[in-house]
Amino acid sequence: MVDRYISLGVSIRFFVSLGMAIIIINITQSVIRDLQLKLWEQTITDSLTGAFNRRNMELRLAEAIEASRRRAAVASILMMDLDHFKKINDTLGHEAGDRVLKGFVALVNRRARRLDILFRAGGEEFVLLLPDTTAPDAVKLAEALRMGVGRAGLLDDRPVTVSIGVAGLDPSDSIDSWLKNADTALYSAKKSGRNRVAAAPSSIDNQAQ
Numbered sequence: 001m002v003d004r005y006i007s008l009g010v011s012i013r014f015f016v017s018l019g020m021a022i023i024i025i026n027i028t029q030s031v032i033r034d035l036q037l038k039l040w041e042q043t044i045t046d047s048l049t050g051a052f053n054r055r056n057m058e059l060r061l062a063e064a065i066e067a068s069r070r071r072a073a074v075a076s077i078l079m080m081d082l083d084h085f086k087k088i089n090d091t092l093g094h095e096a097g098d099r100v101l102k103g104f105v106a107l108v109n110r111r112a113r114r115l116d117i118l119f120r121a122g123g124e125e126f127v128l129l130l131p132d133t134t135a136p137d138a139v140k141l142a143e144a145l146r147m148g149v150g151r152a153g154l155l156d157d158r159p160v161t162v163s164i165g166v167a168g169l170d171p172s173d174s175i176d177s178w179l180k181n182a183d184t185a186l187y188s189a190k191k192s193g194r195n196r197v198a199a200a201p202s203s204i205d206n207q208a209q
Helices: 008-044 055-071 086-091 094-112 135-152 175-190 200-206
Strands: 074-081 115-122 125-131 161-169 197-199
Touching: 008 135, 055 115, 055 125, 055 175, 074 094, 074 115, 074 135, 074 175, 086 094, 094 135, 094 175, 125 135, 135 161, 135 197, 161 175, 175 197
Parallel strands: 161 197
Antiparallel strands: 074 125, 074 161, 115 125
16 A cells, blocks of 8 residues: 555655564564563572572472362472581682572573472572372482582582481472471481481371371
8 A cells, every 4th residue: 555655666665664573573573572581580599509599499388388289289398408508618719608509499490390490598508399109118219419419529628418308298288398397307427427318207107107
């Protein structure tokens, strides 16, 4: 229709301008989508290690609890604490500490299954959510991770080890009680000498049946 009312030269300039506008709009939309994705990732991940953050952890744990109540889905968590991490920071500096944290997260992600989700709960403490996993099976995975960390050589001049507390999900659990059970088990592992795995007794009793 434009071509019928204006000259050919003007028509060409019109369509070229329209085409350029469409291209620019598409580029702008693509940039905005990328920025939105990066912003979203920043709100749910830890900037140093790339693990999911505590805010996202609470959402995922709530989903697991809801799945347990609706369809009797099982799940477990591993609460992991790097042993004597403060000494690493104090003697070797925070840069070395950061390397250990990044190396630990990379190791766990390599060994974890696709459906497992790793969170940084704070400092040197991490939580690994294991969907569709009973507490006895979670203990086996925790032992494999513990041995893997000890052999990984995360620092050249000293060994790095991890203590792990295991808690299976009970349908009556809240987020706080589930995490508390795992934390209690972690405390038991550390109290018994560190570089150990301990499970919440109620988790093993309930899920081994």
